[in-house]
Amino acid sequence: MGRPMRIGVVTFPGTLDDRDAQRAVRFGGHEAVALWHGEHDLQGVDALVLPGGFSYGDYLRSGAIAANSPIMTEVVAAAEAGMPVLGICNGFQMLTEARLLPGALTRNDSGLFVRRDQLLKVERNDTAWTSGYSTDEVITIPLKNGEGRFVATADQLKQIEDENLVAFRYVDVNPNGSTDDIAGLTNARGNVVGLMPHPEHAVELGFGPSTDRLRDGLDGLPMFTKVLEQIAA
Numbered sequence: 001m002g003r004p005m006r007i008g009v010v011t012f013p014g015t016l017d018d019r020d021a022q023r024a025v026r027f028g029g030h031e032a033v034a035l036w037h038g039e040h041d042l043q044g045v046d047a048l049v050l051p052g053g054f055s056y057g058d059y060l061r062s063g064a065i066a067a068n069s070p071i072m073t074e075v076v077a078a079a080e081a082g083m084p085v086l087g088i089c090n091g092f093q094m095l096t097e098a099r100l101l102p103g104a105l106t107r108n109d110s111g112l113f114v115r116r117d118q119l120l121k122v123e124r125n126d127t128a129w130t131s132g133y134s135t136d137e138v139i140t141i142p143l144k145n146g147e148g149r150f151v152a153t154a155d156q157l158k159q160i161e162d163e164n165l166v167a168f169r170y171v172d173v174n175p176n177g178s179t180d181d182i183a184g185l186t187n188a189r190g191n192v193v194g195l196m197p198h199p200e201h202a203v204e205l206g207f208g209p210s211t212d213r214l215r216d217g218l219d220g221l222p223m224f225t226k227v228l229e230q231i232a233a
């Protein structure tokens with residue numbers, strides 16, 4: 001593990017999983033710093049997590065209003081300066097709405113809210129948040145959302161392919177009709193990562209989805225133990 005970092009977890013009105021994200025950050029060996037959406041001060045944190053939930057009741061589109069919160073001016077500036085930023089589910093939706101990641105998350109093809117223990121393939125282990133996994137490793141992470149269907153324009157899909165931006169892909173089941181089974185993206189630099197499944201719900205023995213693999217129930221933990229401040233270019 002690298003040196004302990006101070007990782008900010010931003011709470012928005014309607015956020016649900018901020019406490020779980022803070023616990024995951026602590027289980028990962030780092031200090032969790034609670035940040036409020038209405039402030040502009042990032043309190044000197046080294047990295048940021050935008051957690052899951054129902055910010056602003058999912059009005060307009062999930063994450064659309066939160067992406068315009070006061071703190072997002074600072075989040076966007078920090079991300080553009082290279083700070084590691086992780087968006088989980090509603091946080092991933094905010095990252096696309098803020099244009100830090102390409103594409104958009106729309107209503108699941110089933111029209112239903114989906115909750116399942118989801119198999120994912122790690123496509124990129126050279127980002128600030130995924131270096132604790134091996135490439136092509138398959139992990140099990142809880143998924144729970146109503147607007148998880150990833151869509152993108154032809155230009156954005158070309159960019160995603162050309163720049164190799166897919167960080168995670170759904171395996172076995174595509175739970176929401178996402179284009180190309182895309183479950184999570186990174187930016188080109190590798191410091192900004194967003195995904196629909198919830199790694200912070202698979203960090204504690206006895207609570208995560210059980211698997212017969214090595215890290216039984218703890219497949220989300222590497223996201224929080226190995227947060228890199230510098231990424232190889």
Ligand SMILES: NC(=O)CC[C@H](N)C(=O)O
Pocket residue numbers: 051052053054055058062088089090091144145146147148
């Ligand atoms: N778990 C979540 O963060 C859910 C995100 C969003 N409210 C949705 O249902 O799509």
